[in-house]
Amino acid sequence: AAENNYSIAQIYLANCYNDGYGTEEDKNLAFNWYQKAAKNKRKKLTNAQYQLGNCYCYGIGIKIDKAQAFNWYNKAANNGKSGNRIAQFNLGNCYRNGKGVKKNNRKAFQLYQKSAEQGFLNAQFRLGFCYDFGIGTEVNEVKAFELYKITAENGNKIAQYNLGNCYHSGIGVEKDEIKAFKCYEKSAEQGYL
Template identity: 35%
Template sequence: MGWVDKLLAARDDRTAENLGDAYMKGDEGLSKNYTKAKDMYEKAIEFGSIEAIYKLADCYKEGLGVNKDISKVISLYEEAGRKGYVNGYATLEIMYEFGSDGVPQDKEKAKEYKRKKCEINPQICQ
Protein backbone atom coordinates (compact mmCIF):
# COMPACT_ATOMS: atom_id res chain seq x y z
CA MET A 1 0.00 0.00 0.00
CA GLY A 2 1.44 3.36 -1.06
CA TRP A 3 1.46 6.46 1.11
CA VAL A 4 -1.53 7.96 -0.73
CA ASP A 5 -3.56 4.82 -0.07
CA LYS A 6 -2.52 4.87 3.60
CA LEU A 7 -3.72 8.46 3.90
CA LEU A 8 -7.03 7.63 2.21
CA ALA A 9 -7.56 4.65 4.52
CA ALA A 10 -8.32 7.16 7.29
CA ARG A 11 -11.37 8.30 5.27
CA ASP A 12 -10.65 11.92 6.16
CA ASP A 13 -12.34 14.40 3.81
CA ARG A 14 -9.69 17.11 4.31
CA THR A 15 -6.84 14.72 3.52
CA ALA A 16 -8.52 13.52 0.32
CA GLU A 17 -9.26 17.10 -0.71
CA ASN A 18 -5.66 18.16 -0.03
CA LEU A 19 -4.44 15.25 -2.15
CA GLY A 20 -6.75 16.44 -4.93
CA ASP A 21 -5.23 19.90 -4.66
CA ALA A 22 -1.72 18.42 -4.74
CA TYR A 23 -2.49 16.42 -7.88
CA MET A 24 -4.10 19.50 -9.44
CA LYS A 25 -0.97 21.59 -8.89
CA GLY A 26 1.72 18.92 -9.07
CA ASP A 27 2.65 19.59 -5.46
CA GLU A 28 3.78 17.65 -2.37
CA GLY A 29 5.95 15.34 -4.47
CA LEU A 30 3.04 14.28 -6.69
CA SER A 31 3.04 14.75 -10.45
CA LYS A 32 0.31 16.94 -11.89
CA ASN A 33 -2.53 14.60 -12.79
CA TYR A 34 -6.01 16.03 -13.32
CA THR A 35 -7.70 12.63 -13.43
CA LYS A 36 -6.27 11.70 -10.04
CA ALA A 37 -7.20 15.14 -8.71
CA LYS A 38 -10.79 14.55 -9.79
CA ASP A 39 -10.73 11.10 -8.19
CA MET A 40 -9.46 12.58 -4.92
CA TYR A 41 -12.18 15.24 -4.93
CA GLU A 42 -14.76 12.48 -5.45
CA LYS A 43 -13.26 10.60 -2.48
CA ALA A 44 -13.35 13.77 -0.38
CA ILE A 45 -17.03 14.20 -1.26
CA GLU A 46 -17.66 10.57 -0.31
CA PHE A 47 -15.97 11.30 3.04
CA GLY A 48 -18.11 14.42 3.60
CA SER A 49 -16.30 17.42 2.09
CA ILE A 50 -18.54 20.19 0.77
CA GLU A 51 -15.69 22.29 -0.63
CA ALA A 52 -14.60 19.33 -2.77
CA ILE A 53 -17.99 19.47 -4.52
CA TYR A 54 -17.08 22.98 -5.67
CA LYS A 55 -13.61 21.88 -6.75
CA LEU A 56 -15.06 18.96 -8.71
CA ALA A 57 -17.38 21.42 -10.47
CA ASP A 58 -14.29 23.43 -11.44
CA CYS A 59 -12.82 20.27 -13.01
CA TYR A 60 -15.93 19.88 -15.17
CA LYS A 61 -15.97 23.59 -16.02
CA GLU A 62 -12.37 23.56 -17.21
CA GLY A 63 -12.27 20.01 -18.58
CA LEU A 64 -9.54 18.92 -16.15
CA GLY A 65 -9.50 15.14 -15.86
CA VAL A 66 -13.00 14.97 -17.35
CA ASN A 67 -14.84 16.22 -20.41
CA LYS A 68 -16.32 19.68 -20.02
CA ASP A 69 -19.94 19.36 -18.96
CA ILE A 70 -21.82 22.55 -18.14
CA SER A 71 -24.91 20.75 -16.83
CA LYS A 72 -22.69 18.85 -14.37
CA VAL A 73 -21.00 22.13 -13.41
CA ILE A 74 -24.32 23.78 -12.61
CA SER A 75 -25.55 20.72 -10.70
CA LEU A 76 -22.39 20.54 -8.58
CA TYR A 77 -22.29 24.27 -7.82
CA GLU A 78 -25.96 24.08 -6.80
CA GLU A 79 -25.24 21.09 -4.57
CA ALA A 80 -22.35 22.92 -2.91
CA GLY A 81 -24.59 25.95 -2.35
CA ARG A 82 -27.45 23.85 -0.93
CA LYS A 83 -24.99 22.35 1.53
CA GLY A 84 -23.89 25.81 2.69
CA TYR A 85 -20.84 26.51 0.56
CA VAL A 86 -21.56 30.10 -0.50
CA ASN A 87 -19.10 30.05 -3.42
CA GLY A 88 -21.34 27.58 -5.23
CA TYR A 89 -24.16 30.11 -5.48
CA ALA A 90 -21.77 33.04 -5.92
CA THR A 91 -20.16 31.41 -8.95
CA LEU A 92 -23.54 30.61 -10.51
CA GLU A 93 -24.62 34.20 -9.91
CA ILE A 94 -21.61 35.49 -11.85
CA MET A 95 -21.97 32.92 -14.62
CA TYR A 96 -25.60 33.89 -15.23
CA GLU A 97 -25.04 37.62 -14.68
CA PHE A 98 -22.46 37.78 -17.47
CA GLY A 99 -23.33 34.73 -19.55
CA SER A 100 -19.98 33.01 -19.09
CA ASP A 101 -18.55 29.50 -19.30
CA GLY A 102 -21.21 28.25 -21.70
CA VAL A 103 -24.15 29.54 -19.63
CA PRO A 104 -26.48 32.01 -21.36
CA GLN A 105 -26.91 35.38 -19.70
CA ASP A 106 -29.99 35.32 -17.48
CA LYS A 107 -30.33 38.23 -15.06
CA GLU A 108 -33.28 36.62 -13.26
CA LYS A 109 -31.33 33.45 -12.51
CA ALA A 110 -28.40 35.61 -11.40
CA LYS A 111 -30.70 37.41 -8.94
CA GLU A 112 -32.00 34.09 -7.63
CA TYR A 113 -28.48 32.80 -6.97
CA LYS A 114 -27.57 36.11 -5.33
CA ARG A 115 -30.59 35.73 -3.03
CA LYS A 116 -29.53 32.20 -2.12
CA LYS A 117 -25.94 33.35 -1.58
CA CYS A 118 -27.15 36.11 0.75
CA GLU A 119 -29.29 33.66 2.73
CA ILE A 120 -26.15 31.68 3.53
CA ASN A 121 -23.99 34.70 4.34
CA PRO A 122 -25.89 37.98 4.70
CA GLN A 123 -22.68 39.90 5.54
CA ILE A 124 -21.36 39.60 1.99
CA CYS A 125 -24.51 41.20 0.62
CA GLN A 126 -24.60 44.36 2.71
Template identity: 40%
Template sequence: MKTILILVTMFILATTTGNSQNIEDVILESRAKLFKENTTKANRGNAKAQFDLGQMYYYGVGTKKDYRKAFEYYEKSAAQGHLEGLYALALSYYSGVGVGIDKKQALELFMECSNKGDFNAKFNLANMYFYGEGTEIDLKKSLILYKDCAENGDSNAQIILGMMYYNGFGTKKDKVKAKKWLNKARENGHKMAPQLIDNINDIEN
Protein backbone atom coordinates in the same frame (compact mmCIF):
# COMPACT_ATOMS: atom_id res chain seq x y z
CA MET B 1 7.04 59.65 42.28
CA LYS B 2 8.35 59.73 38.70
CA THR B 3 11.21 57.39 39.66
CA ILE B 4 8.81 54.90 41.24
CA LEU B 5 6.60 54.96 38.11
CA ILE B 6 9.61 54.25 35.89
CA LEU B 7 10.72 51.36 38.12
CA VAL B 8 7.22 49.89 38.18
CA THR B 9 6.99 50.21 34.38
CA MET B 10 10.38 48.52 33.94
CA PHE B 11 9.30 45.71 36.27
CA ILE B 12 6.06 45.17 34.30
CA LEU B 13 7.96 45.12 31.00
CA ALA B 14 10.52 42.68 32.33
CA THR B 15 7.82 40.43 33.77
CA THR B 16 5.79 40.56 30.53
CA THR B 17 8.85 39.75 28.43
CA GLY B 18 9.71 36.86 30.69
CA ASN B 19 6.17 35.46 30.57
CA SER B 20 6.11 35.82 26.79
CA GLN B 21 9.29 33.79 26.48
CA ASN B 22 7.92 31.15 28.83
CA ILE B 23 4.71 30.95 26.83
CA GLU B 24 6.70 30.47 23.62
CA ASP B 25 8.67 27.65 25.25
CA VAL B 26 5.47 26.01 26.44
CA ILE B 27 3.94 26.27 22.94
CA LEU B 28 7.04 24.74 21.33
CA GLU B 29 7.11 21.92 23.89
CA SER B 30 3.38 21.33 23.39
CA ARG B 31 3.79 21.14 19.60
CA ALA B 32 6.73 18.76 19.90
CA LYS B 33 4.75 16.56 22.27
CA LEU B 34 1.72 16.56 19.95
CA PHE B 35 3.94 15.71 17.00
CA LYS B 36 5.39 12.75 18.90
CA GLU B 37 1.94 11.54 19.95
CA ASN B 38 0.55 11.80 16.42
CA THR B 39 3.59 9.98 15.03
CA THR B 40 3.03 7.09 17.43
CA LYS B 41 -0.70 6.89 16.65
CA ALA B 42 -0.16 7.31 12.91
CA ASN B 43 2.39 4.52 12.77
CA ARG B 44 -0.12 2.28 14.55
CA GLY B 45 -2.61 2.95 11.74
CA ASN B 46 -4.84 5.67 13.21
CA ALA B 47 -6.32 7.47 10.17
CA LYS B 48 -7.11 10.72 12.01
CA ALA B 49 -3.59 10.87 13.45
CA GLN B 50 -2.16 10.21 9.97
CA PHE B 51 -4.07 13.20 8.62
CA ASP B 52 -3.08 15.38 11.60
CA LEU B 53 0.57 14.36 11.20
CA GLY B 54 0.35 15.23 7.50
CA GLN B 55 -0.90 18.68 8.48
CA MET B 56 1.95 19.11 10.94
CA TYR B 57 4.49 18.27 8.25
CA TYR B 58 2.70 20.52 5.76
CA TYR B 59 2.64 23.58 8.04
CA GLY B 60 5.83 22.85 9.96
CA VAL B 61 4.16 22.44 13.35
CA GLY B 62 6.35 20.60 15.84
CA THR B 63 8.72 19.70 12.99
CA LYS B 64 10.27 21.14 9.83
CA LYS B 65 8.02 21.56 6.80
CA ASP B 66 8.15 18.51 4.60
CA TYR B 67 5.55 18.41 1.83
CA ARG B 68 6.58 14.96 0.68
CA LYS B 69 6.03 13.46 4.12
CA ALA B 70 2.78 15.40 4.42
CA PHE B 71 1.62 13.79 1.19
CA GLU B 72 2.65 10.32 2.39
CA TYR B 73 0.58 10.63 5.55
CA TYR B 74 -2.39 12.10 3.67
CA GLU B 75 -2.18 9.08 1.39
CA LYS B 76 -2.17 6.66 4.35
CA SER B 77 -5.14 8.43 5.92
CA ALA B 78 -7.05 8.50 2.62
CA ALA B 79 -6.42 4.80 2.08
CA GLN B 80 -8.54 4.18 5.16
CA GLY B 81 -11.35 6.37 3.83
CA HIS B 82 -10.72 9.31 6.18
CA LEU B 83 -12.55 12.28 4.63
CA GLU B 84 -10.05 14.98 5.62
CA GLY B 85 -7.21 12.78 4.42
CA LEU B 86 -8.97 12.24 1.08
CA TYR B 87 -9.54 15.97 0.64
CA ALA B 88 -5.94 16.86 1.53
CA LEU B 89 -4.72 14.20 -0.91
CA ALA B 90 -6.94 15.64 -3.65
CA LEU B 91 -5.52 19.12 -3.04
CA SER B 92 -1.99 17.70 -3.17
CA TYR B 93 -2.57 16.11 -6.58
CA TYR B 94 -4.34 19.23 -7.83
CA SER B 95 -1.64 21.69 -6.76
CA GLY B 96 1.37 19.41 -7.12
CA VAL B 97 2.58 19.96 -3.56
CA GLY B 98 4.51 16.94 -2.29
CA VAL B 99 3.71 15.02 -5.48
CA GLY B 100 3.47 15.63 -9.22
CA ILE B 101 0.35 17.38 -10.51
CA ASP B 102 -2.31 14.87 -11.53
CA LYS B 103 -5.62 16.56 -12.28
CA LYS B 104 -7.38 13.29 -13.15
CA GLN B 105 -6.48 11.81 -9.79
CA ALA B 106 -7.52 15.04 -8.09
CA LEU B 107 -10.87 14.89 -9.90
CA GLU B 108 -11.53 11.34 -8.74
CA LEU B 109 -10.66 12.19 -5.15
CA PHE B 110 -12.75 15.37 -5.11
CA MET B 111 -15.61 13.27 -6.50
CA GLU B 112 -15.20 10.73 -3.70
CA CYS B 113 -15.16 13.50 -1.09
CA SER B 114 -18.15 15.18 -2.72
CA ASN B 115 -20.11 11.94 -2.60
CA LYS B 116 -19.35 11.78 1.12
CA GLY B 117 -20.86 15.22 1.65
CA ASP B 118 -17.83 17.53 1.52
CA PHE B 119 -19.00 20.79 -0.07
CA ASN B 120 -15.49 22.23 -0.49
CA ALA B 121 -14.69 19.20 -2.63
CA LYS B 122 -17.98 19.62 -4.50
CA PHE B 123 -17.13 23.25 -5.30
CA ASN B 124 -13.66 22.27 -6.55
CA LEU B 125 -15.21 19.50 -8.63
CA ALA B 126 -17.63 22.00 -10.16
CA ASN B 127 -14.67 24.23 -11.08
CA MET B 128 -12.88 21.33 -12.74
CA TYR B 129 -15.90 20.46 -14.88
CA PHE B 130 -16.36 24.14 -15.73
CA TYR B 131 -12.77 24.64 -16.90
CA GLY B 132 -12.13 21.11 -18.16
CA GLU B 133 -9.36 20.21 -15.71
CA GLY B 134 -8.68 16.48 -15.60
CA THR B 135 -11.79 15.94 -17.70
CA GLU B 136 -13.73 17.35 -20.63
CA ILE B 137 -15.64 20.58 -20.05
CA ASP B 138 -19.12 19.69 -18.83
CA LEU B 139 -21.15 22.79 -17.99
CA LYS B 140 -24.28 20.82 -17.12
CA LYS B 141 -22.46 18.80 -14.45
CA SER B 142 -20.77 21.96 -13.28
CA LEU B 143 -24.13 23.73 -12.93
CA ILE B 144 -25.60 20.90 -10.86
CA LEU B 145 -22.63 20.90 -8.49
CA TYR B 146 -22.56 24.69 -8.12
CA LYS B 147 -26.30 24.59 -7.41
CA ASP B 148 -25.77 22.08 -4.59
CA CYS B 149 -23.11 24.35 -3.09
CA ALA B 150 -25.25 27.45 -3.57
CA GLU B 151 -28.19 25.81 -1.81
CA ASN B 152 -25.81 24.99 1.03
CA GLY B 153 -25.07 28.71 1.45
CA ASP B 154 -21.80 29.10 -0.48
CA SER B 155 -21.86 32.71 -1.71
CA ASN B 156 -19.12 32.08 -4.31
CA ALA B 157 -21.23 29.27 -5.78
CA GLN B 158 -24.27 31.56 -5.70
CA ILE B 159 -22.42 34.20 -7.72
CA ILE B 160 -21.21 31.68 -10.30
CA LEU B 161 -24.62 30.01 -10.52
CA GLY B 162 -26.30 33.36 -11.03
CA MET B 163 -23.98 34.25 -13.88
CA MET B 164 -24.37 30.80 -15.45
CA TYR B 165 -28.13 31.29 -15.54
CA TYR B 166 -27.68 34.82 -16.87
CA ASN B 167 -25.34 33.75 -19.68
CA GLY B 168 -26.95 30.39 -20.38
CA PHE B 169 -23.94 28.24 -19.46
CA GLY B 170 -25.04 24.62 -19.00
CA THR B 171 -28.66 25.67 -19.10
CA LYS B 172 -31.08 28.00 -20.85
CA LYS B 173 -30.75 31.68 -20.06
CA ASP B 174 -32.92 32.54 -17.09
CA LYS B 175 -32.66 36.11 -15.78
CA VAL B 176 -35.13 35.45 -12.97
CA LYS B 177 -33.00 32.64 -11.55
CA ALA B 178 -29.85 34.66 -12.22
CA LYS B 179 -31.11 37.56 -10.10
CA LYS B 180 -32.39 35.17 -7.42
CA TRP B 181 -28.94 33.70 -6.85
CA LEU B 182 -27.11 37.00 -7.16
CA ASN B 183 -29.44 38.48 -4.57
CA LYS B 184 -28.79 35.52 -2.26
CA ALA B 185 -25.06 36.13 -2.67
CA ARG B 186 -25.59 39.81 -1.80
CA GLU B 187 -27.60 38.81 1.28
CA ASN B 188 -24.69 36.59 2.30
CA GLY B 189 -22.29 39.52 2.02
CA HIS B 190 -20.46 38.67 -1.21
CA LYS B 191 -18.66 41.84 -2.31
CA MET B 192 -19.07 41.23 -6.04
CA ALA B 193 -22.83 40.70 -5.94
CA PRO B 194 -24.04 44.34 -5.71
CA GLN B 195 -21.90 45.43 -8.68
CA LEU B 196 -23.04 42.48 -10.81
CA ILE B 197 -26.68 43.18 -9.99
CA ASP B 198 -26.20 46.87 -10.85
CA ASN B 199 -24.53 45.96 -14.15
CA ILE B 200 -27.40 43.68 -15.10
CA ASN B 201 -29.96 46.34 -14.18
CA ASP B 202 -28.06 48.92 -16.26
CA ILE B 203 -28.04 46.61 -19.29
CA GLU B 204 -31.77 45.96 -18.95
CA ASN B 205 -32.57 49.65 -18.49
Protein backbone atom coordinates in the same frame (compact mmCIF):
# COMPACT_ATOMS: atom_id res chain seq x y z
CA ALA C 1 -5.39 6.27 28.09
CA ALA C 2 -3.19 8.05 25.54
CA GLU C 3 -0.07 6.87 27.37
CA ASN C 4 -1.46 3.32 27.21
CA ASN C 5 -1.45 3.44 23.41
CA TYR C 6 -5.17 4.04 22.81
CA SER C 7 -5.20 5.81 19.45
CA ILE C 8 -8.53 7.62 19.94
CA ALA C 9 -7.30 9.08 23.23
CA GLN C 10 -4.07 10.07 21.49
CA ILE C 11 -6.00 11.98 18.82
CA TYR C 12 -8.16 13.75 21.41
CA LEU C 13 -5.10 14.71 23.40
CA ALA C 14 -3.39 15.98 20.23
CA ASN C 15 -6.49 18.05 19.40
CA CYS C 16 -6.45 19.55 22.90
CA TYR C 17 -2.81 20.58 22.55
CA ASN C 18 -3.37 21.83 19.01
CA ASP C 19 -6.37 24.01 19.95
CA GLY C 20 -5.45 24.86 23.54
CA TYR C 21 -8.59 23.16 24.79
CA GLY C 22 -8.36 22.47 28.53
CA THR C 23 -4.61 23.06 28.44
CA GLU C 24 -2.06 25.46 27.09
CA GLU C 25 -1.71 25.32 23.30
CA ASP C 26 1.42 23.38 22.35
CA LYS C 27 1.86 22.60 18.65
CA ASN C 28 4.93 20.43 19.29
CA LEU C 29 3.03 18.16 21.68
CA ALA C 30 0.08 18.13 19.28
CA PHE C 31 2.39 16.92 16.51
CA ASN C 32 3.90 14.25 18.77
CA TRP C 33 0.49 12.86 19.74
CA TYR C 34 -0.83 12.94 16.16
CA GLN C 35 2.29 11.05 15.12
CA LYS C 36 1.81 8.41 17.84
CA ALA C 37 -1.84 7.94 16.89
CA ALA C 38 -1.08 7.77 13.15
CA LYS C 39 1.63 5.16 13.69
CA ASN C 40 -0.26 3.25 16.38
CA LYS C 41 0.09 -0.47 15.72
CA ARG C 42 -3.17 -1.27 17.51
CA LYS C 43 -5.36 0.82 15.26
CA LYS C 44 -4.26 3.22 12.55
CA LEU C 45 -6.98 5.84 12.38
CA THR C 46 -7.44 7.83 9.19
CA ASN C 47 -8.17 10.99 11.17
CA ALA C 48 -4.77 10.80 12.88
CA GLN C 49 -3.06 10.21 9.55
CA TYR C 50 -4.94 13.14 8.02
CA GLN C 51 -4.04 15.41 10.96
CA LEU C 52 -0.39 14.40 10.72
CA GLY C 53 -0.55 15.34 7.04
CA ASN C 54 -1.86 18.75 8.10
CA CYS C 55 1.03 19.13 10.54
CA TYR C 56 3.53 18.59 7.74
CA CYS C 57 1.55 20.70 5.27
CA TYR C 58 1.14 23.75 7.53
CA GLY C 59 4.14 23.42 9.84
CA ILE C 60 2.19 22.50 12.99
CA GLY C 61 4.81 21.44 15.50
CA ILE C 62 7.27 20.52 12.74
CA LYS C 63 8.93 22.10 9.73
CA ILE C 64 6.78 22.19 6.59
CA ASP C 65 7.45 19.15 4.44
CA LYS C 66 5.10 18.83 1.44
CA ALA C 67 6.38 15.34 0.57
CA GLN C 68 5.53 14.07 4.08
CA ALA C 69 2.16 15.87 3.94
CA PHE C 70 1.43 14.06 0.67
CA ASN C 71 2.57 10.75 2.21
CA TRP C 72 0.23 11.04 5.21
CA TYR C 73 -2.73 12.36 3.20
CA ASN C 74 -2.23 9.42 0.86
CA LYS C 75 -2.26 6.92 3.75
CA ALA C 76 -5.42 8.45 5.22
CA ALA C 77 -7.14 8.73 1.84
CA ASN C 78 -6.61 5.04 1.10
CA ASN C 79 -6.92 3.53 4.59
CA GLY C 80 -10.00 1.51 5.43
CA LYS C 81 -13.08 0.78 3.36
CA SER C 82 -13.64 4.23 1.86
CA GLY C 83 -10.73 6.30 3.17
CA ASN C 84 -10.80 9.69 4.85
CA ARG C 85 -12.81 12.10 2.67
CA ILE C 86 -10.98 15.23 3.85
CA ALA C 87 -7.61 13.58 3.23
CA GLN C 88 -8.83 12.62 -0.25
CA PHE C 89 -9.69 16.27 -0.89
CA ASN C 90 -6.32 17.47 0.41
CA LEU C 91 -4.53 14.80 -1.58
CA GLY C 92 -6.42 16.02 -4.64
CA ASN C 93 -5.13 19.51 -3.89
CA CYS C 94 -1.57 18.13 -3.70
CA TYR C 95 -1.97 16.62 -7.17
CA ARG C 96 -3.71 19.73 -8.55
CA ASN C 97 -1.01 22.09 -7.30
CA GLY C 98 2.01 19.78 -7.56
CA LYS C 99 2.70 19.93 -3.80
CA GLY C 100 4.82 16.98 -2.67
CA VAL C 101 4.05 15.16 -5.91
CA LYS C 102 4.12 15.76 -9.67
CA LYS C 103 1.09 17.77 -10.82
CA ASN C 104 -1.67 15.51 -12.17
CA ASN C 105 -5.10 17.05 -12.82
CA ARG C 106 -6.68 13.70 -13.71
CA LYS C 107 -5.65 12.18 -10.37
CA ALA C 108 -6.84 15.34 -8.58
CA PHE C 109 -10.23 15.04 -10.29
CA GLN C 110 -10.54 11.37 -9.28
CA LEU C 111 -9.75 12.18 -5.64
CA TYR C 112 -12.22 15.10 -5.56
CA GLN C 113 -14.81 12.72 -7.00
CA LYS C 114 -14.11 10.08 -4.34
CA SER C 115 -14.34 12.69 -1.56
CA ALA C 116 -17.47 14.29 -3.04
CA GLU C 117 -19.20 10.90 -3.19
CA GLN C 118 -18.75 10.75 0.59
CA GLY C 119 -20.52 14.10 0.95
CA PHE C 120 -17.58 16.45 1.52
CA LEU C 121 -18.87 19.84 0.35
CA ASN C 122 -15.47 21.37 -0.44
CA ALA C 123 -14.78 18.44 -2.76
CA GLN C 124 -18.21 18.81 -4.37
CA PHE C 125 -17.43 22.46 -5.10
CA ARG C 126 -13.97 21.65 -6.46
CA LEU C 127 -15.45 18.85 -8.58
CA GLY C 128 -17.95 21.34 -10.01
CA PHE C 129 -15.04 23.64 -10.84
CA CYS C 130 -13.26 20.75 -12.60
CA TYR C 131 -16.36 20.02 -14.70
CA ASP C 132 -16.83 23.74 -15.40
CA PHE C 133 -13.30 24.27 -16.72
CA GLY C 134 -12.32 20.78 -17.88
CA ILE C 135 -9.67 20.20 -15.21
CA GLY C 136 -8.77 16.50 -15.24
CA THR C 137 -11.97 15.68 -17.11
CA GLU C 138 -14.10 16.79 -20.03
CA VAL C 139 -16.16 19.95 -19.59
CA ASN C 140 -19.66 19.04 -18.39
CA GLU C 141 -21.74 22.16 -17.81
CA VAL C 142 -24.74 20.29 -16.41
CA LYS C 143 -22.66 18.50 -13.75
CA ALA C 144 -20.84 21.75 -12.93
CA PHE C 145 -24.19 23.49 -12.43
CA GLU C 146 -25.55 20.65 -10.27
CA LEU C 147 -22.50 20.62 -8.00
CA TYR C 148 -22.38 24.41 -7.70
CA LYS C 149 -26.07 24.32 -6.76
CA ILE C 150 -25.51 21.76 -3.99
CA THR C 151 -22.62 23.67 -2.47
CA ALA C 152 -24.28 27.07 -2.95
CA GLU C 153 -27.35 25.84 -1.06
CA ASN C 154 -24.98 24.88 1.76
CA GLY C 155 -23.57 28.41 2.01
CA ASN C 156 -20.42 28.31 -0.15
CA LYS C 157 -20.08 31.94 -1.29
CA ILE C 158 -17.87 31.14 -4.29
CA ALA C 159 -20.31 28.45 -5.41
CA GLN C 160 -23.12 31.00 -5.07
CA TYR C 161 -21.18 33.36 -7.35
CA ASN C 162 -20.40 30.57 -9.85
CA LEU C 163 -24.03 29.45 -9.77
CA GLY C 164 -24.99 33.05 -10.56
CA ASN C 165 -22.66 32.89 -13.57
CA CYS C 166 -24.37 29.67 -14.68
CA TYR C 167 -27.81 31.30 -14.52
CA HIS C 168 -26.53 34.52 -16.09
CA SER C 169 -24.86 32.80 -19.06
CA GLY C 170 -27.01 29.68 -19.37
CA ILE C 171 -24.21 27.30 -18.38
CA GLY C 172 -25.75 23.89 -17.69
CA VAL C 173 -29.13 25.49 -17.11
CA GLU C 174 -31.56 27.82 -18.87
CA LYS C 175 -30.67 31.51 -18.53
CA ASP C 176 -32.46 33.22 -15.64
CA GLU C 177 -31.37 36.75 -14.72
CA ILE C 178 -33.53 36.83 -11.58
CA LYS C 179 -31.94 33.66 -10.18
CA ALA C 180 -28.52 34.94 -11.24
CA PHE C 181 -29.10 38.16 -9.29
CA LYS C 182 -30.22 36.25 -6.18
CA CYS C 183 -27.10 34.07 -6.30
CA TYR C 184 -24.82 37.09 -6.74
CA GLU C 185 -26.62 38.82 -3.87
CA LYS C 186 -26.13 35.84 -1.51
CA SER C 187 -22.47 35.66 -2.45
CA ALA C 188 -21.97 39.40 -1.92
CA GLU C 189 -23.74 39.28 1.46
CA GLN C 190 -21.00 36.87 2.56
CA GLY C 191 -18.29 39.24 1.38
CA TYR C 192 -17.48 37.68 -1.98
CA LEU C 193 -17.08 39.97 -5.04
